[in-house]
Amino acid sequence: MAERRIIQATGMRPLVRPGRVTLGATILALLAFAAVFAPLLAPHNPIDQDLMVSFLPPFWSDGADPAYPLGTDSLGRDVLSRLLYGARIALTVAVIAAFLAGLLGTVLGLLAGYFGGWVDALISRIVDIWLSFPPVLLSIVLVAVIGSGLHSVIIAIVVIDWTRFCRVVRAEVMVQRNQDYVAAAVTIGLGRWRTIVSEILPNVAPLLIVLFSLEMGIAIIVEAILSFVGLSVPSDFPTWGGLIQEGRLYVNQSPWLMVFPMVCIILSVLGLNALGDGLRHRLDPVMRR
Amino acid sequence: MIGRQVALRLLLAFPTLFGVALIVFILLRVVPGDPIAMMAGVTATPEEIERLRGLYGLDRPLLEQFWAYLGQLVQGDFGVSITRRLPVTELIFERLPATIELSLFAMALAVGLGIALAVAATYWRGRAAERMTDGFSAFGLAVPDFLWGLIFILILGVLIPVLPISGRVDPSLSFSSATGLYLIESFFRGQFDVFVSTLSRIVLPALSLALPLAAIIARVLKSSLAEVMQQDYILLARVKGFGRFRIVMRDALRNALVPTVALTAVQFTFLVGGTVLVERIFSFPGLGNMAIEAVVNRDLPLIQGVVITFALIFIALNMLIDLTYGLLNPRLRHG
Amino acid sequence: MNDMLAIEALRITIAGRNVLRDVSLAVPQGHVHGLVGESGAGKTMVARAVLGILPAAARVISGHIAFDGAEITHMSERERRALLGRGIALIPQDPMTALNPAFRIEHQIVDVLRHHFGLGRTAARAQALELMHQVHIRAPERVLRQFPHELSGGMRQRVLIAIAFACRPKLIIADEPSTALDVTVQRQVLRLIKHLQARENTAVLFVTHNLGVVAKICDTMTVLHAGRVVEEGSVEACFERPAHAYTRALMAATPRYDQPAAALAPVPEALSRDLADEATAWDARHGAA
Numbered sequence: 053m054a055e056r057r058i059i060q061a062t063g064m065r066p067l068v069r070p071g072r073v074t075l076g077a078t079i080l081a082l083l084a085f086a087a088v089f090a091p092l093l094a095p096h097n098p099i100d101q102d103l104m105v106s107f108l109p110p111f112w113s114d115g116a117d118p119a120y121p122l123g124t125d126s127l128g129r130d131v132l133s134r135l136l137y138g139a140r141i142a143l144t145v146a147v148i149a150a151f152l153a154g155l156l157g158t159v160l161g162l163l164a165g166y167f168g169g170w171v172d173a174l175i176s177r178i179v180d181i182w183l184s185f186p187p188v189l190l191s192i193v194l195v196a197v198i199g200s201g202l203h204s205v206i207i208a209i210v211v212i213d214w215t216r217f218c219r220v221v222r223a224e225v226m227v228q229r230n231q232d233y234v235a236a237a238v239t240i241g242l243g244r245w246r247t248i249v250s251e252i253l254p255n256v257a258p259l260l261i262v263l264f265s266l267e268m269g270i271a272i273i274v275e276a277i278l279s280f281v282g283l284s285v286p287s288d289f290p291t292w293g294g295l296i297q298e299g300r301l302y303v304n305q306s307p308w309l310m311v312f313p314m315v316c317i318i319l320s321v322l323g324l325n326a327l328g329d330g331l332r333h334r335l336d337p338v339m340r341r
Numbered sequence: 342m343i344g345r346q347v348a349l350r351l352l353l354a355f356p357t358l359f360g361v362a363l364i365v366f367i368l369l370r371v372v373p374g375d376p377i378a379m380m381a382g383v384t385a386t387p388e389e390i391e392r393l394r395g396l397y398g399l400d401r402p403l404l405e406q407f408w409a410y411l412g413q414l415v416q417g418d419f420g421v422s423i424t425r426r427l428p429v430t431e432l433i434f435e436r437l438p439a440t441i442e443l444s445l446f447a448m449a450l451a452v453g454l455g456i457a458l459a460v461a462a463t464y465w466r467g468r469a470a471e472r473m474t475d476g477f478s479a480f481g482l483a484v485p486d487f488l489w490g491l492i493f494i495l496i497l498g499v500l501i502p503v504l505p506i507s508g509r510v511d512p513s514l515s516f517s518s519a520t521g522l523y524l525i526e527s528f529f530r531g532q533f534d535v536f537v538s539t540l541s542r543i544v545l546p547a548l549s550l551a552l553p554l555a556a557i558i559a560r561v562l563k564s565s566l567a568e569v570m571q572q573d574y575i576l577l578a579r580v581k582g583f584g585r586f587r588i589v590m591r592d593a594l595r596n597a598l599v600p601t602v603a604l605t606a607v608q609f610t611f612l613v614g615g616t617v618l619v620e621r622i623f624s625f626p627g628l629g630n631m632a633i634e635a636v637v638n639r640d641l642p643l644i645q646g647v648v649i650t651f652a653l654i655f656i657a658l659n660m661l662i663d664l665t666y667g668l669l670n671p672r673l674r675h676g
Numbered sequence: 677m678n679d680m681l682a683i684e685a686l687r688i689t690i691a692g693r694n695v696l697r698d699v700s701l702a703v704p705q706g707h708v709h710g711l712v713g714e715s716g717a718g719k720t721m722v723a724r725a726v727l728g729i730l731p732a733a734a735r736v737i738s739g740h741i742a743f744d745g746a747e748i749t750h751m752s753e754r755e756r757r758a759l760l761g762r763g764i765a766l767i768p769q770d771p772m773t774a775l776n777p778a779f780r781i782e783h784q785i786v787d788v789l790r791h792h793f794g795l796g797r798t799a800a801r802a803q804a805l806e807l808m809h810q811v812h813i814r815a816p817e818r819v820l821r822q823f824p825h826e827l828s829g830g831m832r833q834r835v836l837i838a839i840a841f842a843c844r845p846k847l848i849i850a851d852e853p854s855t856a857l858d859v860t861v862q863r864q865v866l867r868l869i870k871h872l873q874a875r876e877n878t879a880v881l882f883v884t885h886n887l888g889v890v891a892k893i894c895d896t897m898t899v900l901h902a903g904r905v906v907e908e909g910s911v912e913a914c915f916e917r918p919a920h921a922y923t924r925a926l927m928a929a930t931p932r933y934d935q936p937a938a939a940l941a942p943v944p945e946a947l948s949r950d951l952a953d954e955a956t957a958w959d960a961r962h963g964a965a
Contacts, residue, residue, distance in 0.1 A: 181360035183659065184652045186614030189632055193644060196636045197368060273485045277618060280487070281633060296491060303499050310495060314488055322483035573773040580727055581788045581839070582761035595778040 073334060076265070076327025083320055086136050087143040094133035095119065098290045102128035107306050125295075125309055126302055134290035135316055141291050142320065145202065145275045149209035150267040154260060156210060157217025162256075164218070165225025166248055175218065182215045191274055195283040205284050209271050216270075217263055224256050258335040262328050269324035276317050292317050350660045361652040362414055366407055369645055419646035424638045429646035433628065437650070438521025439509060440620070440627035444613050446524065446543055447550035451612065454551060455558025455605075456594070462559070463566045464589050474559060481556025486615040489549035490622040497545065504541055507624035511538040546623040550615050554608050561604045565597040572596075606662040610655050617651075678745070680705050680847045680879035681726065686739035687962070688721055690731065695721050697903040697958050698739065703847070703896075706877040708870070710894035710911070712884060712926070718903040719883050723849050726881070727766060728756045744846055762792040765840040767850040767869070771832035771857070775824035782820035785839055792843050807838040811868060830861035834868065841872050847879045854889065866893055887930040891915060899923050902955040921947055 086093065096119075106128040111121045122131040164175040191208040198204050228234060229252065237251045272292075278284040279293030292313040299310030394400050401409075413420065419429035462474040484492070498506035510516060510523055516535045520526050524543060527535035569575065570593055578592040617629030624630065628647060635643035681703040688696040696718050703709040713719045724730050726741055728751060741749045743764060751759070768774040776784055785804040789795050795803065808816030811834040824832060833853060840848050850869060854862040870893045873880050882894055890897050890911060897914055899907035899922065907914055907923040918924045925943040 177356060177360065180357050181364060183610075184357055184361050184655045185364075185648065186610075186617055186651045186655065188614055189617045189629070189648060189651055192617070192633065192636055193368065193648060196639070196644075269483070273488075277485075277487060281618075281621075281636075300491070300494075303495065307495055307499060310491065314491060317488065318484050321485075322479070325483050326479070573768060573770060574776040576729065577766065577768055577774050577836075577839075578776070579729060580760050580766040581791065582757045582759070583787075583791060584757060592776055592779075596776065599778075 072326045072330030074330075076323045076325070076330055079319060079323025080327060083139055083143055083323070086139040090133075090136040090140050094130070094136045095121070096130035096133045098129065098133040098137040099288050100129060104128060107302070109306070110308050122312055123306070123308060125298060125306075129290075131295075131309065131312060134295060135292070135312055137290045138292045138295060138313065138316065141202070141285065141289070142272050142275060142317075145205055145209070146268040146271040146324075149206045149213075149271040149274075150264050152206065152210040153213045153267060153271075154217050154264050157214035158221050158256075158260060160214070161218040161221025162225055162248055162252065165222040166229055166244070166252065168226075172222070175222070179215045179218055182212075187212050188274075188277060191278065192281055192283060195278055200278075200283045200285070202285050205275055205278050208278065209274050212274075213267060213270060216267065217260070220259060220263060221256055224259055225252055228252050228255050258331075262332045262335065265324050265328035265331060269321040269328070272317060272320050272324070276313075346664060350663060354656055354660060357656055358653075361649065361656070362411060363407075365645055365648055365652075366410055369641060370403075370406065370410075414649065419649070420642035422635075422643045423640045424635075425640075425643070429642050432631065432643065433646055433650050435521070436626060436628045436631050438518075439523075439625065440613075440616050440629060442522050442524055443543060443547055443550070443616055443620070443625060443627055447547040447612055447616075448554075448609060450547055450551035451554035451558060454555035455562060458555065458559035459562035459566055459597075460589055460594065462563050463570065463593070464586060466567075474563070478556040478560045478563075481552045482560075484553070486550050486553055486612075487618040487622060489552050490546060490619050493545045493549060494622065504545055506545060507542075509539060509542055509626050510535060514538055542623075542625075546616075546619050546625050549619050549622075550612050553615075554605070554612050557608055558601065558605050562597055562601040565600050566593055569593045569597045603666060606665060609662070610658050613654060613658065614651070678705050679703065679742070680744055681709075681881060682740075682742040683722065683726070684740045684742075686722070686725060686741065687737040688725060688730070688734055689737055690734045694955075694959055694962075695734070695903050696725070697955065697962070699898075699900065699903065699905055700739075701898045701905070701908065703879045703881050705846070705879050706874075707895045708873060708880040708882055708893055710882045710884060710890035710897035711900065712887060712890055712897055713900035714885055714926075716902075717900040719885075719900050720851070721903075722900070723766075723851055723881065723883050726847075726849060727760065727764065758792075761788050761845075762843040763845055764847045764849065765843065765845040767833075767837055767840045767848060767853045769852040769855055771829050771836055774836055775832055777824055779823075780820065781822055781824065781827070781835055785820075785835070785842060788839060788842050803842075804838075807842055808835075810841070810872065811835070811838045813838075829857055830865065833857060833861075833865050837865070837868060837872070841876065841878075844876060845878065847881065848873070850880055850882045852884050852886075855884075855886070869893070887927055899926065901951050904955060904958065906951075922951060 102124075105117065105120065105124050106126055108120050108124040108128075109116050110123045110131075111118065113123075116123065120130050120132070122135070124130055125134070160175050164172040191212050194208045194211060195204045198207065234247060234251055237247045242251070275284060275291065276293030276296065279291040280297045282294075282297065284291050284293060295313035296310055296317075299306075299308075299313065303310055417430060419433070421427065422429050422432055425432060458474045458477065462471045465471050493504075494506045497504050505511075514535050516523065516527060516532065518526050523539045524536065527533070527539060566589070570589075575588060575593055578588045583592070616627060617632055619625070620627040620630040621633045628650065632644070632647040632651075634640075635647060679702045681701075683699060683701050685698040685700055686696050687694065687698055699718070699722060701709065701711070701722075711719045711722060721730070721734070724734075725736065726743075726748075728748070730736075736749060739749070740747060743759070748756070748759065775781075782801065782804055785807060786795075786797075786800040789800045789803055790797075793800075804820060805816055808819060813819050813831065813834055819827065819831065819835075824835075827835070833856075837853070840850075853869065854865050857865060866889065869880070872878070882890070884890060894911050896910050897908065898905055899914070899920070901922055906920045907918060909919075914923060915927070918927065922943070925947055929943060
């Protein structure tokens with residue numbers, strides 16, 4: 053046993069709070085619920101205009117109409133319905149873009165990490181080049197070039213953010229490939245690809261779940277940025293970023309129009325970050341990176 | 342030693358620069374199929390399009406175009422802006438100082454705020470103040486810079502209008518700047534009305550950019566400080582009779598900063614990248630704002646120039662960061 | 677004779693368990709008092725209690741600590757800060773970790789001088805140089821400009837001794853100051869402490885598990901086991917006529933130059949059991965655990 057001394061570490065409170073995963077999962081579940089059941093939950097069609105009821109305030113203010121719980125926008129469209137449908141787009145983009153970015157990044161990261169040598173040099177060099185561009189600018193230019201729309205937004209996120217997965221997976225695989233179990237797999241005659249897929253990948257999987265959760269939050273932000281700049285989906289279509297951009301025009305008349313979609317984005321990202329961080333702590337007490 | 346490291350980094354930067362040029366070329370001239378149609382817009386006649394095509398050399402083979410383009414880049418020639426009818430280089434140099442000033446101011450804010458938060462959390466460990474700073478860090482990270490910008494506009498520009506939310510300096514003040522760095526120059530030239538006006542307009546965009554980074558710095562520095570505060574030499578400092586605040590600020594902070602710099606330096610590039618949107622939101626006349634204008638106007642030479650300029654800034658920043666690591670490393674082992 | 681340190685019936689618990697069971701000891705001015713015991717005997721807790729740096733979970737249940745005739749058991753933080761470094765100083769155990777890696781040696785000697793005496797930069801510097809001479813550091817000017825990682829363990833321990841003696845304290849707690857060093861350096865460091873202590877007429881509480889060291893430099897001693905004093909008195913008396921079986925067992929377990937290591941006897945199992953029973957009986961009488 054180590055010698056006890058006067059100078060010695062005093063007890064430290066753990067930095068991890070248990071509630072994070074629960075909090076994140078709850079917010080994510082709410083988001084998913086809103087997205088899936090938007091047609092049932094929304095009191096109105098999100099694109100129905102009714103100029104007679106434009107700029108209605110939310111329900112707690114004077115002059116509110118209970119038929120429009122969160123009020124209406126400049127064209128008399130129901131804000132709550134637009135937010136709910138916005139959740140659909142946000143979640144769709146988040147899941148698909150994060151998945152594809154994860155797929156591309158993981159495959160390249162596995163290759164670079166496992167094979168090393170020129171494969172690694174090439175992939176790392178590409179990542180370096182990618183990191184030389186400001187991501188926001190690159191995504192805006194990319195969408196401007198390939199045309200706006202949901203698919204372009206997804207492509208832009210994948211093209212820009214695969215490097216996040218690639219770098220982390222590469223570093224992790226480099227650690228894993230030197231472990232005994234990989235050597236064992238190779239000695240018993242498992243092929244390279246079999247080794248990667250059946251031995252290394254499962255060990256990288258927890259990390260991927262964490263990254264996926266964080267990437268979904270980033271995708272929601274990027275989608276909001278692109279709709280904010282007016283490059284996402286047609287403006288009639290309700291996206292959170294688009295709602296912010298519209299709300300900004302009328303911020304003096306009706307600040308709530310801007311506040312609600314901002315709250316939606318912030319809560320979603322907060323939840324996904326909490327989930328990702330919580331999972332990281334739970335899966336890996338030492339906290340890598 | 343250092344000289345060789347710098348030389349090596351510069352050498353390594355060449356393939357990256359070439360890659361950047363290639364990506365921009367592919368992005369702007371190959372992928373869209375017809376950049377000229379994109380530039381000319383839907384109202385252009387076929388003759389007009391043909392004329393533009395000849396003007397930009399797009400009727401020649403791709404490889405030839407690429408060589409011509411590389412040759413131009415090497416000479417620092419980005420062509421002429423379509424909408425502004427001025428050399429792109431000139432436009433960029435006109436806007437660059439604003440972005441540099443904004444970025445540096447934001448970085449300083451982020452570092453100051455991040456350190457203050459981490460020190461406060463360490464000093465008041467286990468008390469409400471610590472939980473508050475933790476909550477702030479989580480929030481600061483979840484809210485991206487452009488949303489911070491909108492929040493500030495909403496609160497400080499609209500609900501309680503205390504600060505101006507657009508431009509760089511009050512248009513009624515005349516100030517001809519030699520360097521383009523309004524804040525520093527007006528201060529040293531003693532034009533304090535200009536200085537105050539510039540300061541009041543840079544604070545909110547800079548704060549928007551700084552908050553997420555401050556949250557990261559606070560988080561990393563706090564855990565680094567927590568580790569340092571366990572060290573024997575901190576206990577010895579207590580036994581020397583020093584007060585807690587002094588110990589955190591003087592004996593612990595310096596040791597905790599080295600790993601913090603190593604872990605957060607990369608984030609500076611994200612801050613610079615964030616200027617694009619934040620400048621747009623605050624109508625701040627910098628490079629990023631011009632980039633979005635260029636995208637909206639389909640001004641191809643300008644887009645190309647701005648993207649490459651940003652890439653150059655990023656490569657330079659990354660090099661600087663790598664070199665900083667090199668300088669910090671020998672000390673890291675003992676820290 | 678005037679006691680610099682007087683501990684009376686000190687009882688400390690950690691999370692409700694007794695760690696010190698009515699410990700009493702006294703260190704007269706100019707004397708070196710050995711506090712001997714195995715790991716976990718509580719000698720570290722005694723030292724921490726004197727310095728007022730007990731772990732957060734520790735509670736002083738009863739008893740008194742007096743320094744130079746004044747009660748310091750429940751001193752305020754502010755008063756204690758004025759005392760530490762100036763009236764009471766510490767020579768820590770591990771020279772490798774007790775110096776701040778970010779600051780030059782000069783800074784670490786000068787800061788305590790300036791803090792307690794309000795010395796100017798030049799005066800403090802001159803005094804630091806003088807201290808370096810006193811702890812027999814060659815080329816002191818150069819060493820003052822160096823960082824801790826540039827010095828050997830023995831050099832660092834000398835620096836720490838210089839820091840401890842800097843403000844001419846009346847009491848020094850030496851926490852196994854030689855344990856982390858190799859044998860030859862150990863002997864030099866002990867001689868240095870003894871020399872400075874005798875010249876300054878400082879009282880030293882010398883915490884150690886090594887009876888050989890006690891025999892070399894202490895005047896009086898206390899043997900602790902399981903938080904209880906099992907033996908006390910002058911060093912000669914204790915060595916010649918140990919009153920307690922445990923002391924005899926410890927002596928048998930202490931390596932000596934003239935005996936091979938194989939001759940060392942472990943503390944007999946029956947004795948350990950008896951001692952544990954005694955501690956339990958003590959707890960039963962005084963209530964705890």
